[in-house]
């Protein structure tokens with residue numbers, strides 16, 4: 187059977203503090219109200235006014251010509267890679283990237299690209315390191331075609347690529363004639379944390395997408411942005427993959443609501459993540475990485491307990507966290523309040539004491 191990552195152990199109480207992921211936010215009554223009132227049409231046919239409004243707003247926000255609504259962030263990566271690349275092309279991305287680890291092997295199964303894994307702290311690499319990864323163009327080498335970066339870098343600890351470094355690696359890629367693609371699952375967290383406008387943050391990237399189901403709190407959907415020409419070609423892949431929808435406006439309305447109400451508040455999630463990290467750092471044997479956004483990674487190997495055991499103990503206390511790359515990940519989001527952070531620290535301390 188395929189592993190179900192968050193199935194509670196038998197007898198576990200309902201989850202009271204959900205630090206498992208920012209994907210687990212529930213639409214609020216106000217968001218649901220916006221969904222109820224959405225004007226809808228046939229999205230696939232180009233007739234859904236609410237999807238059009240979302241795409242127009244996203245294109246403007248990202249400073250791109252066009253945008254496309256898709257069911258998920260994963261589909262945005264798959265559609266973008268299929269649109270930029272041919273089978274056998276090489277995509278250069280960090281070794282911790284989502285496209286390598288968390289898309290079910292889709293790039294072997296469907297897109298047919300190979301991915302060159304780059305090393306470097308916090309899910310990032312430098313322009314010099316990228317230059318060193320450029321292959322000679324011979325009949326032996328795979329054609330390098332695309333640079334892919336994650337902003338923020340998820341397994342990199344929710345770290346924010348500095349704007350100058352984003353631009354520098356993109357310049358190397360463009361100098362080689364490659365395209366550039368940004369996985370912006372948590373792009374707004376990066377923009378809020380760095381105080382950089384989205385269109386400046388993504389200016390060097392030919393395509394970029396934003397997930398509405400992470401910290402933005404919508405139930406479904408992600409928007410891929412790029413040039414008219416790129417989005418025009420991407421539509422064929424959306425159709426082929428079954429990503430064309432019908433009355434998608436119901437969900438697009440939740441995304442529009444999120445654009446209006448849930449961006450500035452990401453700063454609260456970042457403050458809560460910092461408070462959580464400060465609290466965890468006081469626990470003996472716990473090593474915490476200083477969070478830049480809403481993801482807090484900590485190492486408990488000094489406590490004698492392993493990640494799965496801690497997860498289970500916390501679930502019995504009504505608290506959910508995830509395990510990622512041998513570390514524990516706790517994620518703050520709009521359903522997590524400051525008092526919950528204090529309580530989570532107390533519970534984690536107690537669970538670890540029982541080691």
Ligand SMILES: *Cc1c(COP(=O)(O)O)cnc(C)c1O
Pocket residue numbers: 257258259260261284285336338339340369371372397399408
């Ligand atoms: C969540 C995530 C994705 C995939 O998004 P889904 O909407 O879950 O398909 C891609 N990249 C990163 C960095 C993510 O965190």
